[in-house]
Amino acid sequence: MDTVSEFLTRVRNAGTAKHEKVDLPASKLRAGLAEILAQNGFIRSFKVAKDSKQGVMRVYLKYSEDGGHAITAIQRVSRPGRRVYVKSNEIPPVRSGLGLTILSTSQGMMSGNDAQKKNLGGELICKVW
Numbered sequence: 001m002d003t004v005s006e007f008l009t010r011v012r013n014a015g016t017a018k019h020e021k022v023d024l025p026a027s028k029l030r031a032g033l034a035e036i037l038a039q040n041g042f043i044r045s046f047k048v049a050k051d052s053k054q055g056v057m058r059v060y061l062k063y064s065e066d067g068g069h070a071i072t073a074i075q076r077v078s079r080p081g082r083r084v085y086v087k088s089n090e091i092p093p094v095r096s097g098l099g100l101t102i103l104s105t106s107q108g109m110m111s112g113n114d115a116q117k118k119n120l121g122g123e124l125i126c127k128v129w
């Protein structure tokens with residue numbers, strides 16, 4: 001099972017259904033994705049709660065004043081069957097800079113802008129706008 005795709009799909013579906021929050025199994029990778037989305041204003045916040053198994057992550061979704069979801073679309077780029085790696089100068093802009101790319105680099109998960117500033121490349125996980 002692709003945990004990143006599951007995370008992105010649950011967030012996308014909960015936003016479409018206008019839910020306030022969505023719960024999913026926790027992992028360091030998902031927490032990294034949620035942290036980047038929260039820093040860039042696509043979700044309000046997230047919490048990781050410990051339980052007897054792997055933990056539960058609760059993601060609080062963000063909506064505009066007119067009720068539209070803050071995330072218009074999420075596109076998974078690198079998949080288990082086809083990994084996509086980019087150099088720091090090849091990180092694609094999303095919607096002329098209005099969107100966000102998320103990369104997995106040697107220094108952890110980070111946005112495309114942060115990776116370019118640090119001159120890091122890595123696996124292009126997804127695009128959000």
